[in-house]
Every structure is written in C-alpha cells, then in structure tokens.
Amino acid sequence: MIGSNNQRCTRFRFIYIFLLCALFHRCTAVSDEEAVCDNDGTCSLEPLIPPECQLVMAESTVPNGGWGVFTLIDRPERGTPLLYGDVVVQVTDLNVTYAVALQRLLDEYWWSAEETGGFYEGQQVLSSIPGIGMLANGLLQENNVLPFVPMVDEAGLTRTESPGAGAITHYHNYTWFVKKPMVAGDEILVNYKPDRFPERNARIQQSPASLATRRPLEFLRQHGFCLDNVKPGRSILPDAGRGLFAARKIRQGSVVLPVPVMAITDPRALDITRVSKGGSPVDHFKQLLLNYCFGHNESSVLLYPYGPGMHLVNHGGGQYANVRLEWDTVPNDVSLTNLTQWQDPQAPRAPKFLLKLVALRDIAVGQEILLDYGPDWIEAWVHHVETWTPASPGKHEDPYTPSYVMDDVVKVLRTQEELQTYPYPANIFTSCFYRYQDFAHSTHNADPTALVTVQWQQTRHTFELTNLRPCTVLERDESKGLFTVRILNRLGLSANERVPSVHIVTHVPRKAIRFSDKSYTTDQHLKNAFRHPIGLSDDVFPDQWKDLKVKDS
Structure with missing residues (x-):
C-alpha cells in the first residue's frame, strides 16, 4: 500500500513538472530542450535548436x-x-x-x-x-x-x-x-x-x-x-x-x-x-x-x-x-x-x-x-x-509602368531624339552603371563647360549600385549592341563621383543601362496606399x- 502511494506521488509530481514545462515552453531541468505538444495534447521534450538548424x-x-x-x-x-x-x-x-x-x-x-x-x-x-x-x-x-x-x-x-x-x-x-x-x-x-x-x-x-x-x-x-x-x-x-x-x-x-x-x-x-x-x-x-x-x-x-x-x-x-x-x-x-x-x-x-x-x-x-x-x-x-479605388493617370499622363517591367520588355533603347516622338512612360528614365573615378584622372578639365568623351570600361566595382546614375542615350549602334550616352549627376553621389562637365561615354553595353522610376512615382508613394x-x-x-x-x- 505504501509502495503504491509512493508510485502515485512520483507519477503525480512528474506530470505536474511536465505540465509546467509545457505551459512555459521551457524546462529548467534540461536547459537546451523545450516542452512541445502535439495537437492531441501529447507532450515531449525536444531541443530548442532543431538539429538541422544552420x-x-x-x-x-x-x-x-x-x-x-x-x-x-x-x-x-x-x-x-x-x-x-x-x-x-x-x-x-x-x-x-x-x-x-x-x-x-x-x-x-x-x-x-x-x-x-x-x-x-x-x-x-x-x-x-x-x-x-x-x-x-x-x-x-x-x-x-x-x-x-x-x-x-x-x-x-x-x-x-x-x-x-x-x-x-x-x-x-x-x-x-x-x-x-x-x-x-x-x-x-x-x-x-x-x-x-x-x-x-x-x-x-x-x-x-x-x-x-x-x-x-x-x-x-x-x-x-x-x-x-x-x-x-x-x-x-x-x-x-x-x-x-x-x-x-x-x-x-x-x-x-x-x-x-x-x-x-x-x-x-x-x-x-x-x-x-x-x-x-x-x-x-x-x-x-x-x-x-x-x-x-x-x-x-x-x-x-x-x-x-x-x-x-x-x-x-x-x-x-x-x-x-x-x-x-x-x-x-x-x-x-x-x-x-x-x-x-x-x-x-x-x-x-x-x-x-x-x-x-x-x-x-x-x-x-x-x-x-x-x-x-x-x-x-x-x-x-x-473605399479603395484603382490609381489612374492624369488627363495628359501615360499609364504607370514599373521600371523592372521596362527592363524585361524593352531591348532597343531609344535615343534622345527618338524620345521626342516616342517618349517612355512619364515615370521612367534611363540610368547607367558608370564609375567616374576610374576615369577622373584622365578627364579632369578646369573648364566646367568643356565636352569630355571617354570609352566605357568595366572594372571590378562598375556594377555596384552606388555607381548607378542618370544618363541619356544619344546614339545607338544596333549591329554591336552598344550605345553612346551622356552621364548626369544625382542626389547622394559622393564629391569624387560627380562629373564636372558635359560627360559623354561611348561603347556602353545594354547590360550597363537600366530603366529607373522617377522619385515619388513608385507604389510606396501612392496617396491611397x-x-x-x-x-x-x-x-x-x-x-x-x-x-x-x-x-x-
């Protein structure tokens, strides 16, 4: 009879401790395990960190x-x-x-x-x-x-x-x-x-x-x-x-x-x-x-x-x-x-x-x-x-087209002259990957209005996002898939990356030119978001x- 009571007490104490573990999701007796329960109420101790975790x-x-x-x-x-x-x-x-x-x-x-x-x-x-x-x-x-x-x-x-x-x-x-x-x-x-x-x-x-x-x-x-x-x-x-x-x-x-x-x-x-x-x-x-x-x-x-x-x-x-x-x-x-x-x-x-x-x-x-x-x-x-209503363009605006869609569908870039007749959507402009400091030593000119022309080259850091900047396409060589562009400055560029003159870059490949959304035109700026x-x-x-x-x- 005493043995039976002891067994009941031991069993009750184990169940009580285990329920506490399940309630607080962590057992103090085993610090790297936790009590987890199935939907049917069956509980077991499992590691806090799954064995597969990396x-x-x-x-x-x-x-x-x-x-x-x-x-x-x-x-x-x-x-x-x-x-x-x-x-x-x-x-x-x-x-x-x-x-x-x-x-x-x-x-x-x-x-x-x-x-x-x-x-x-x-x-x-x-x-x-x-x-x-x-x-x-x-x-x-x-x-x-x-x-x-x-x-x-x-x-x-x-x-x-x-x-x-x-x-x-x-x-x-x-x-x-x-x-x-x-x-x-x-x-x-x-x-x-x-x-x-x-x-x-x-x-x-x-x-x-x-x-x-x-x-x-x-x-x-x-x-x-x-x-x-x-x-x-x-x-x-x-x-x-x-x-x-x-x-x-x-x-x-x-x-x-x-x-x-x-x-x-x-x-x-x-x-x-x-x-x-x-x-x-x-x-x-x-x-x-x-x-x-x-x-x-x-x-x-x-x-x-x-x-x-x-x-x-x-x-x-x-x-x-x-x-x-x-x-x-x-x-x-x-x-x-x-x-x-x-x-x-x-x-x-x-x-x-x-x-x-x-x-x-x-x-x-x-x-x-x-x-x-x-x-x-x-x-x-x-x-x-x-209360939501779809966004619609203004009376004289083209429908909004995300820049990533333009990159997917437009392979032949229009020149500045062609854009006068066939413009891109109003929210779109072109940007080029170009690292000015790779050429600055050879293009420095005291006259800020001087025309400077260089040939595009890919260097180790060219395609870093910090080197993406506005540009306009001036000429297109369709046989070679290369473009001549004018490089512009943007907000946020460091002083040594700001072009000081009319800066023309030739032999720019299509992969170095992408479409960008103008400021405040992407969806996060929608008034009804x-x-x-x-x-x-x-x-x-x-x-x-x-x-x-x-x-x-």
Whole structure:
C-alpha cells in the first residue's frame, strides 16, 4: 500500500513538472530542450535548436554589440548564400522635427540607400535591412559576408487591380554571401565602413586582432534562436504579396523566429509632409515602415521588429493564425521615460527587447506562417478595401509602368531624339552603371563647360549600385549592341563621383543601362496606399507604455 502511494506521488509530481514545462515552453531541468505538444495534447521534450538548424541568433562576441548571428556549420566555399534574402524598406525624407524618436535606428541600424539602390525613391533616403543587415554585427573592415543587389517588383499587387498596392516593400531578396571561409561557431560580421554607424562604432571596442568572434556550439544551441526554420515565398493570401513559410516541420509550442524590437517613441516620426515649390504643405503621408511596426491603440509607442523573416509574416485572423507573439523577457521594469531617454545616442545602450514568434499548433513544411494582427488592423484593412479605388493617370499622363517591367520588355533603347516622338512612360528614365573615378584622372578639365568623351570600361566595382546614375542615350549602334550616352549627376553621389562637365561615354553595353522610376512615382508613394501598424494584444503590450489609455474615473 505504501509502495503504491509512493508510485502515485512520483507519477503525480512528474506530470505536474511536465505540465509546467509545457505551459512555459521551457524546462529548467534540461536547459537546451523545450516542452512541445502535439495537437492531441501529447507532450515531449525536444531541443530548442532543431538539429538541422544552420544559423542562429545569440549574444554577440563583440563588446557592447547586443545580438549577433552565428553559423552552426562550416562554410568553406566563398560565394554561397548565408540565408534567404532580406527585404529592404526604403525610408524617405524623414520628418526632422520628430526624427529624434527613432534616433537609435538612424545612428546604429539603418543603411545608406546607396547600398540598396533605393536612392531614387526620394530626396533623402535611408534603407532598413531588417534581417542580417540589422541583426548582424560588424567590425571596421572586418567582414566575412557581402550583400548582393535586391530584387525589385510589386509581387503581383498592381496599382490598377490590388488594394494591397503600395502596402509592401518592392525591395526583396537582398542576399548575403560568404566572403571568407567560416567554421561552425563563427559570428557573422557585415562590412562596417569608418563613416557608417559612427555612434555604434564609437561604443563598440574595435580590436579585431585580439577579439575572439567564435562561440562554442554548445553555448549557441543552449542560448541561441534558430533563424532558418522558415523561408520566403509568394503568399497564398490575396493582396498580400510575399509571405513566410515553414522550411521544416515546426512543433506546437516551439519558437518559430526570434523577433527583437526597437522602440519608436513618437509615431509622428513616421509622418511625411511634402511641400510645394512655394513652401506650402501639399500632401501628408505615412512612411511605409509603419506597416511593419507593432503598436497598440492605447499607446503612442511603436515597436519596430528586426531579424530575418518577421517582415514577411502576413495576417491570419482567428483559426487561420498559427503563431503568436510573446515576450522572451517581459520588460515590466522599463518605463516610457526610459524608452525616450534611450533614444539619445550618448545614453547607455537600451536593454535588448525580444519577442518570440511561437507556434500555436504543428506547422507542416511549406505551410504559410500567419499571425493575428488584431481587431484594429482588421477594421482598418476592411475599410481600406471597401473605399479603395484603382490609381489612374492624369488627363495628359501615360499609364504607370514599373521600371523592372521596362527592363524585361524593352531591348532597343531609344535615343534622345527618338524620345521626342516616342517618349517612355512619364515615370521612367534611363540610368547607367558608370564609375567616374576610374576615369577622373584622365578627364579632369578646369573648364566646367568643356565636352569630355571617354570609352566605357568595366572594372571590378562598375556594377555596384552606388555607381548607378542618370544618363541619356544619344546614339545607338544596333549591329554591336552598344550605345553612346551622356552621364548626369544625382542626389547622394559622393564629391569624387560627380562629373564636372558635359560627360559623354561611348561603347556602353545594354547590360550597363537600366530603366529607373522617377522619385515619388513608385507604389510606396501612392496617396491611397494602406498604412497601419500590426496590433499587439493587451496581454503582450506592456501596461506602463499605454500612455493614451483612458483612466477609470
């Protein structure tokens, strides 16, 4: 009888502990495992990091570096992709009055649009590269990966047919490739140039010669978060564009993705006001970035997520949602005042705010990852769909044609003379890949009005996006497929890349000439584009940040 009671007690204690593990998704007895449950309620312990996982997020080896990205496998071959490509969100013409509310993002995380080809989107453009671009650390001139140009397209959401037009970024598949062979445990380091992220570089101790940038695999598997459970693809949802899909089976209760977030303490920082030539405001917009932020209707605080994948997670309401967001560590001790103070670049680094995307049920390979965006977002989207009307050209304008479509269908480029009779669509102009400093030493002329002619040559850096600039086609040699062009300057070019004279370049191949969209003509600038943050539920959004909450009388 005593033995039977002891067995019952032992069995009850085991069940109680196991239920706690299942409830909190992690067992303290086995730190590198978590409790996951099948849909029928059967639970088991599984590793936090799937055995197939090849890339993780963990604490960086770089002092004061925050999060970092690490490889779990050897990567001996140069030129192989590190992970699926990033999306890029172009941020145009920031509201300088309120930009202090996102100062940390400006100083430490966002890239120049020269890197991503987004410089034509506006007069002043910054690029958010929320995957590897924001998550990985860097050391001055010490990098083991290099990015390649993003793809640009509307993902089927045309402005004449879809209410989703302008609601997603067109820039995607910005892929990072292995530059130097790596061994398992190495930290991924992106290229930090001396003039990039000066505040962050000043805080990070730049001592690559003595700095160990490798962690033990045991540490990474115990304390890291897998980054390749998912992969991008075309969404199955109408008007959604791209989406995120399970790359392997994901068990109920396991972490699909880590979701670090940065606070934007004033939503007016994402307002855009365009002015007329006379200085009067003419248009009011919201940055496209707003659609990728988390928010709450009782708070002025926005949370901008970064890390691979989250920007591709679409809305699935009710029973269609298969993931939820929860805090890894709840920031209960962080006040709204703290958030505002941490925007100061001179202030101590803000704590790492980390959400997790957790599976609500088993997710099969190839199934789309869907998150419930909340009732406020749903109401805003339904209203947008009901009131949306297709964009139409003005009375004397041609229909809009995206530049990437022009590149696909137009092989014979028209000369400047031919354009007088047969113009391109009003939003289109031609750009050329040309690196002036390769020729500057031989073309310098004291007379800024002098005509200078050089022959186009391809060098190592010619096809980098920083060397794309406006040009006009003057002559065409159809037999050789070569063109003579006039090279022009654009906003954002460095001083040593600005041509000082009438600059003619001959023998330019078709591959060095592409179509570009004029500033403010792409879909993200549409006046009727949808804008609304993703809603965080009451139980997730911290109460102390709800500064707009109506107090009970």
